Amino acid sequence: MGGQGAFVATQRIFSVFAPATFLLVNIRRSMVATSIAFVGLEAQRRRLRSQIEARLNTVLDHGQFVNGPEIRELEARLTDFCGAGDCVGVSSGTDALLMALMGAGIGRGDSVLVPAFTFPATAEVVLLAGALPVFVDVDPETMNVSAATVQAALGELGDRPLPKALMAVDLFGLPADYSELQPLCDEHDMLLIDDAAQSFGGSDRYGKVGALAPVTATSFFPAKPLGGYGDGGALFCRDARLGDLYRSIREHGQGRERYDIDRIGLNARLDSFQAAVLLVKLDVFEEEIADREALARAYDACLAPLGSVVLPPRRDGVQSAWAQYTIQVDDRDSLRARLAELGVPTAVYYPKPLHLQLAYRTYGKGAGSLPVAESLAGRVVSLPMNPYLEPAEVESVCEALRRVFET
């Protein structure tokens, strides 16, 4: 009872102050950007809701929640979309990366090159497979590994055996330079794996992400450029024969018959509901990539004259999927605080490179060993990347950026 009384009292107090609060908020809002959505999933849901509901209802009707017809349909559409040899839908981007290693027989006694400036899953799967990560620095311009940074890492191996694979990450959506990484991998007999969790939808002059490396893993985590309404991912391969191997690994190593078990596998299936959502989102995906590009160009135009800020990298002939629009600044914390005051949310990916993380530092060479990754970790900050921002909202973000950078 006492609790309820307190609740009523709180409500009264709130209702007394509410008009004043409302007024204050409104005055504030008229001066600054109203709250800007960082990703824009709500606007997308409003746009696609009826088609998504129809697709989800179809799954409810047929009842094949696992391995339903939506899985094959999505795999075929994604293969078509990017021009890969095959596509296998899986439970997450992390599992897709793990399966890329398992499919190549990489495990105990092996090592794999991974960038130090990335999401933890890139290195995590190497250890889960039983192998060891070798951390590589990134290029200061692209923030991705390059032939030069990989060569530097190889040069420091000493008498350790050559790594079996290179996991290149397309950070923030910008594809790494596969035309220079592939010859280097060929020379050293290493498998080139594209961690495209952030870059699906991007492309370079040779093709689309999914077809740029022999094996590509992507993620359908909701906030990725192509995201579902839960976890999911996909594995792409150039050699279509690998597709059946991945389907077997996805299903406990199943052989031709259900209870023929040919290898050690996982339970790593994508579920039918997620595939249903992704099929609808794929219809508008290219349009969204174009809208992301337009937003990135609007930010570029606004920030370029301001100085004291490093714009996100661009490469000739390369389309980023713009998972993030990430700038570099000297005083990140005060910039973020001032933008937050003006209603502009920001995010920091990733404030600490992997080789300095508690879980991974025994596999690296400590502070100072990968200076570019370490410097970027202290300087990067991402702005809202939301293809559904209205022109007035884009303008209000740019206005906030001008105000913050001009003073």
Ligand SMILES: *Cc1c(COP(=O)(O)O)cnc(C)c1O
């Ligand atoms: C998101 C992400 C992953 C993992 O994807 P999940 O679907 O969340 O498992 C792997 N690598 C990178 C670079 C990512 O951004």
